[in-house]
Amino acid sequence: MHARRNKFFSKLSSAFLRKWWFVIAFSLCLIILGILVTFGFTTIVNLVIDHQVALRPGGQSFGWWAKPPVTPQVKVYVYNVTNADEFLNNGSKPIVEEIGPYVYKETWEKVNIVENPNGTLSFNQKKVYIFNEEESVGMEDDIVIVPNIPMLSATSQSKHAARFLRLAMASIMDILKIKPFVEVSVGQLLWGYEDPLLKLAKDVVPKEQKLPYDEFGLFYGKNSTSADRVTVFTGVEDITQYGVIDKYNGRSHMTAWMTEECNRITGGSDGSIFPPHITKDTTIFVYEKDLCRLLPLNFEKEVTGRGGIPGFRFTPKPSVFASVEKNPDNMCFCPSGPPCAPHGMFNVSVCQYDSPVLLSFPHFYLGDDSLRLAVDGISPPEKDKHQFFMDIQPLMGTTLRARARVQINLAVSQVQDIKQVANFPDIIFPILWFEEGVDGLPDEVVNLMRIATTVPDKARTALMIALFTLGILLFIVSVTCLVRKSHRQNTLHLDGTNYLATQHIDQQKKKAKMDSGNKSM
Numbered sequence: 001m002h003a004r005r006n007k008f009f010s011k012l013s014s015a016f017l018r019k020w021w022f023v024i025a026f027s028l029c030l031i032i033l034g035i036l037v038t039f040g041f042t043t044i045v046n047l048v049i050d051h052q053v054a055l056r057p058g059g060q061s062f063g064w065w066a067k068p069p070v071t072p073q074v075k076v077y078v079y080n081v082t083n084a085d086e087f088l089n090n091g092s093k094p095i096v097e098e099i100g101p102y103v104y105k106e107t108w109e110k111v112n113i114v115e116n117p118n119g120t121l122s123f124n125q126k127k128v129y130i131f132n133e134e135e136s137v138g139m140e141d142d143i144v145i146v147p148n149i150p151m152l153s154a155t156s157q158s159k160h161a162a163r164f165l166r167l168a169m170a171s172i173m174d175i176l177k178i179k180p181f182v183e184v185s186v187g188q189l190l191w192g193y194e195d196p197l198l199k200l201a202k203d204v205v206p207k208e209q210k211l212p213y214d215e216f217g218l219f220y221g222k223n224s225t226s227a228d229r230v231t232v233f234t235g236v237e238d239i240t241q242y243g244v245i246d247k248y249n250g251r252s253h254m255t256a257w258m259t260e261e262c263n264r265i266t267g268g269s270d271g272s273i274f275p276p277h278i279t280k281d282t283t284i285f286v287y288e289k290d291l292c293r294l295l296p297l298n299f300e301k302e303v304t305g306r307g308g309i310p311g312f313r314f315t316p317k318p319s320v321f322a323s324v325e326k327n328p329d330n331m332c333f334c335p336s337g338p339p340c341a342p343h344g345m346f347n348v349s350v351c352q353y354d355s356p357v358l359l360s361f362p363h364f365y366l367g368d369d370s371l372r373l374a375v376d377g378i379s380p381p382e383k384d385k386h387q388f389f390m391d392i393q394p395l396m397g398t399t400l401r402a403r404a405r406v407q408i409n410l411a412v413s414q415v416q417d418i419k420q421v422a423n424f425p426d427i428i429f430p431i432l433w434f435e436e437g438v439d440g441l442p443d444e445v446v447n448l449m450r451i452a453t454t455v456p457d458k459a460r461t462a463l464m465i466a467l468f469t470l471g472i473l474l475f476i477v478s479v480t481c482l483v484r485k486s487h488r489q490n491t492l493h494l495d496g497t498n499y500l501a502t503q504h505i506d507q508q509k510k511k512a513k514m515d516s517g518n519k520s521m
């Protein structure tokens, strides 16, 4: 019996059958590979993406990060006050006319990049703004009439000071002929003009408390290399920290607000790149110094970017600038309140040398309607035009398109003893709003991204189908053949086996005979 089975297997392993065993093994390998592809391919692709996007000096991703291949544009819309005299002398409601856009093309570059040993990079952000005449509504030297921010800041701040100080202030302003509204060009309003009050402050105020400049402009000093030193994680060691701020001027937190969480800077992004593998539940954070806080953005909807690249639209929650009554979490941003900022406003006074500057979205989007109706001439907000959003490629964390829209407002307080502003009521006066926009990435990046986002999925499906089909087909064919062949061979050799078996028995009989013969001897 034992010998027979041995023979059977020796036949199976004969050259011809061995081939079929090999085919079966091969088909099983294909099926196993198919299973591995089904469950492991995405993981492998993600590992490759993580490796590729991480910021390694000399790498492609690093180059794009250091000198983004995009042409961002800033569009500025100024609220030109058309009834300044009536407003001041007759108590009329202020009337503004929104004029814009005044367009500037930007170039971004990170300079003085230093690689730190702990997986971070430190750099200074350089931005250059070039006026784009063709796309602008007018010239940079168009004259507009806007509230005198340095003056109104000074008067509003003196509200609780001693009366004689206010009177002194009034006479100084009289001498210097400072008025509550200024006539300046758009270029001056943005990039700076010499302000008599700031100049005076520079001359009289002790060195330590001095404002850093004697010019006033809402974008003053921005057309240059920022002095702020930013340290971000490269993502080489931990991809979930990719592009995320570690330190800002050596600090991980601000000191302006009341809780650690609200003061946090660490974890923000400059808005160009985010840690990859973003889901619809991810909250991403953007940090911009003038915003004076991390701005949380949440998923709103799926969008399709240029070249058919899928993206997620992230936008601030409606509650982000909500009043503390509607969103108690915002209490931490109200160190001197209550009363705190009205609904839809964010008080950045602590980050603006105590000027009463409040930020909102353009046209007071998501804010209280009464704010908009306090002045005439501002149309109701429209989501398309005034929403703040970023479209992000979720797999790679790259920003495809962005519209960072912010409005700058001045909270003026009525101060009785300063005659120039005695008729200036308590009001939140809109000054201008701007949109920093990033549109299409260049074709080279788009193509790469399309490959990275669509090809792996298609490849995975194709591979799965190919492997399973081929594997199963081969398996069935080879098993069928094997069963048939071995069956045929079995019957073919059955006689032979019998013959061998009988021979074996004969031999045993002979041996037995001999043994018995020996015994009898």
Ligand SMILES: *[C@@H]1O[C@H](CO)[C@@H](O)[C@H](O)[C@H]1NC(C)=O
Binding pocket: 080, 081, 082, 083, 099, 138, 142, 143, 144, 145
């Ligand atoms: C702004 O308003 C003033 C006063 O009405 C007007 O003289 C000026 O031309 C306006 N500026 C622009 C750019 O329209």
Ligand SMILES: *[C@@H]1O[C@H](CO)[C@@H](O)[C@H](O)[C@H]1NC(C)=O
Binding pocket: 086, 090
């Ligand atoms: C001031 O208001 C009065 C009454 O409302 C109006 O008749 C007058 O024309 C206004 N004066 C100016 C300079 O607007």
Ligand SMILES: *[C@@H]1O[C@H](CO)[C@@H](O)[C@H](O)[C@H]1NC(C)=O
Binding pocket: 116, 117, 118, 120, 231, 246, 247, 250
């Ligand atoms: C990494 O190193 C930089 C430069 O030495 C330092 O400023 C930063 O705080 C360090 N960050 C961490 C997380 O250790």
Ligand SMILES: *[C@@H]1O[C@H](CO)[C@@H](O)[C@H](O)[C@H]1NC(C)=O
Binding pocket: 104, 128, 129, 130, 131, 191, 223
């Ligand atoms: C910004 O600076 C560049 C030179 O660095 C200059 O050519 C450009 O006109 C400046 N832009 C503005 C808006 O001042």
Ligand SMILES: *[C@@H]1O[C@H](CO)[C@@H](O)[C@H](O)[C@H]1NC(C)=O
Binding pocket: 334, 335, 336, 337, 339, 340, 341, 342, 347, 348, 349, 350, 356, 411
């Ligand atoms: C803004 O904040 C400053 C400083 O905390 C505070 O003095 C001021 O009253 C606030 N303004 C408004 C309108 O809430």
